[in-house]
Amino acid sequence: MYKIESKNVDFYYGPSQALKNINIAIRSNTVTALIGPSGCGKSTYLRLFNRMNDLIDDIKIIGQVMIDGEDIYGKGINVDSLRKNVGMVFQKPNPFPKTIFENVAYGLRVNGIKDKKFIEERVETSIKQVVLWDEVKDKLKKSAFELSGGQQQRLCIARALAIQPSVILMDEPTSALDPISTAKVEELIYELKAKYTIVIVTHNMQQAGRVSDRTAFFYLGELVEYDETKKLFTNPKQERTQNYITGRFG
Amino acid sequence: MLSSSITSLTVLLIVVFLFKEGIGLFNQKPVEPGYVIAINKNNKVKELSSVQLKNIYDQKITHWSEVGGTHDSIVLFQLEDISNYYSDEQIGDNMQNLGTCLSRLVDSLPNIIAFFPDKYLDKKFQGTLLEVDKVSLADFFAGKEWIPSAKPSAQLGVLPLILGTLWVSLGAILLALPLGLAAAVYMSEIANERVRRIMKPLIELLAGIPSVVYGFFGLVIIVPLIQKTFDLPVGETGLAGSIVLGIMALPTIITISEDAMRNTPRAMKEASLALGASRWQTIYKVIIPYSISGISAGAILGIGRAIGETMAVLMVTGNAAVIPHTILAPVRTIPATIAAELGETSNGGLHYKALFALGCILFLITLFINLTVEFISNRQKHNKN
Incomplete structure (x- = not known):
């Protein structure tokens, strides 16, 4: 069974159609990269999986998005619980104006966990998972804004991991980072694959090539090609894909 | 350049005049000259x-x-x-x-x-x-009686007036803050764009209604209501003043806190929601803490409006210059006192100067409030750098 599956998904912002008939199936414990030029709908598509698009007025979705076989736009779906299962990391590091500890503990607290010891342990494990523990263990009570951009982004990943989701969505997670921080995050993505299903939007095709198992190429709201990353980059079936990955447009 | 210097000069002259007349009080004896x-x-x-x-x-x-x-x-x-x-x-x-x-x-x-x-x-x-x-500072500030026309010696204790002002303003803010905050949260986070487009101008309109109209409304609706509800001999009480002032402070509080909340970066809201926080958890754990400076600025400016308000209060508070013990007693505020009594005084006389001294107190209170707002909003800018 597929972890995530979208069937004939159309998506509209008001009158304009942003996604046209998207069909993708994603297996558990894989990394899937969504690539394409700006405005192609890849971020919109990513945000369907945790219903982040719901924040926007006047949207419409047709078709089905299934996670673990359940239609997440169906009746009786609790959006808050869905988002606990589908974590998200954003383009720019966006820690809360709170301490490092409280940032990671936030997701646990809003889920009603009060046990102090449990929270402390989970915060520590999560920060260790993103290989940030040695850098911040002495300043957990300091503001998260004191960290560097790369550290902040890893903290945001730790924050998402703390509530133990099964899927992690990443929306250009390294676009605001320097090359060294980028390398660290990419390494992390590779390690996280063992436990999570990851979908990542990226502008950087080398990055897609390095971290992903499968890649989907979007263009003007359409899914042009979806295949194993190696195949897509070395031997694309579509001419448009070929043109994009060789840099002829986009 | 010219207009701003003229403005500053005017303000300066007013302040100098106010304090010159006000401080003159302390050179006078409370017994009528002659x-x-x-x-x-x-x-x-x-x-x-x-x-x-x-x-x-x-x-x-x-x-x-x-x-x-x-x-x-x-x-x-x-x-x-x-x-x-x-x-x-x-x-x-x-x-x-x-x-x-x-x-x-x-x-x-x-x-x-x-x-x-x-x-x-x-x-x-x-x-x-x-x-x-001579009238001493201690008598002036600690005196419990304000009877400027008393014979043989005028009683110029401003304590009841200061307390009356603070009492009414405190009541106003206690009523207006929860209501205003709730309205701001609704407008910035819950209402859809269409509702907001209708509500916002309506609330701003509330700020433009002349205060005498508020006073009239209070006198005709709120005062009898209070009288009936609490079975009082008169309905003109501190509570009536607080309610009217609370309504008058609402637009300030709502507009400023709503702006502050809408300035909460989308990324913060999304980060919270993406972690499975509900909309309400996001509001009170992320949005309100993030915009707390703006909310406090709104509240303080609201208090500022309440403290300086004259006409509406004059009409509904009963104007008894006694130290209030409950919110259901008549009170008299500083601005109402000045407005009601200045016409009866002789230019340069003791009573006249006492009213100017009251004006100085009011000026210092509002100056303090404005400086506080300035300080808070500077801190806000600093936080967001």
Whole structure:
């Protein structure tokens, strides 16, 4: 069974159609990269999986998005619980104006966990998972804004991991980072694959090539090609894909 | 450049004028100029405070022993009482003998205290003219009574007025803050764009209604309602003032806090929601803490409006210058006092200067409030750098 599956998904912002008939199936414990030029709908598509698009007025979705076989736009779906299962990391590091500890503990607290010891342990494990523990263990009570951009982004990943989701969505997670921080995050993505299903939007095709198992190429709201990353980059079936990955447009 | 210097100059002149007139109060004696307070030469009392004088004439102090004299009861005398002691013939048709009569009277009654114009002071008068202290800062700020027209000595205690002002404003903010905050949360986070487009101008319109209209509304609707609900003899109470001022402070609080909340970066909201926080958890754990400076600025500006408001309060609070003990008692605020009494004063007189001194207090309070807002919004900018 597929972890995530979208069937004939159309998506509209008001009158304009942003996604046209998207069909993708994603297996558990894989990394899937969504690539394409700006405005192609890849971020919109990513945000369907945790219903982040719901924040926007006047949207419409047709078709089905299934996670673990359940239609997440169906009746009786609790959006808050869905988002606990589908974590998200954003383009720019966006820690809360709170301490490092409280940032990671936030997701646990809003889920009603009060046990102090449990929270402390989970915060520590999560920060260790993103290989940030040695850098911040002495300043957990300091503001998260004191960290560097790369550290902040890893903290945001730790924050998402703390509530133990099964899927992690990443929306250009390294676009605001320097090359060294980028390398660290990419390494992390590779390690996280063992436990999570990851979908990542990226502008950087080398990055897609390095971290992903499968890649989907979007263009003007359409899914042009979806295949194993190696195949897509070395031997694309579509001419448009070929043109994009060789840099002829986009 | 020119217009801004003219503006600054005007403001400066107003402030200088206000303080010049206000501070003049402390050079004056509370006894009306041209009058003297005389006692018998054998009386050991040399000085009386303004409050003692008032209590003597209110017959709350009836023995000289209470003010440092002998154990005799005090005999009060005002000019009108002269006919009790002397016949019209003795005084003379044109009161030409009044001075002699007065000095004879004071010299012959050891326990008398007499208050009369100094032009009737006779050359042969042997008694003591009492010294009354100048109005002191302590009397002014700690005095519990505001009776500027009291004879022989005006009572200029501003404590009831300051407390009345703070009391009404505090009540107003306690009513307006939760309501305003709720409205701001609704407008910025819950209402959709269409509702917001209708609500926002409506709320801003609320700020443009003349205060006398609010006062009228309070007088006709709120005052009778309070009277009925709490079964009071009069409905004009501090509570009525608080409600009216609360309504008047709402637009300020709503607009400023709503702007602050809408300035919460989308990334913060999304981060919270993406972690499975509900909309309400996001509101009180992320949005309100993030915009707390803006919310406080709104609240403080709301208080500022409430403190300086004159007309509406004058109409609904009952204007009794007594220290309020409950919100259901009439109170009088500083601006209402100035507005109601300035017309009755003589230019440059004691009462006139006392009202200016009140104006200075009000100015300092609002200045303090504005500086606080400035400080808070600077801190906000600093936080967001």
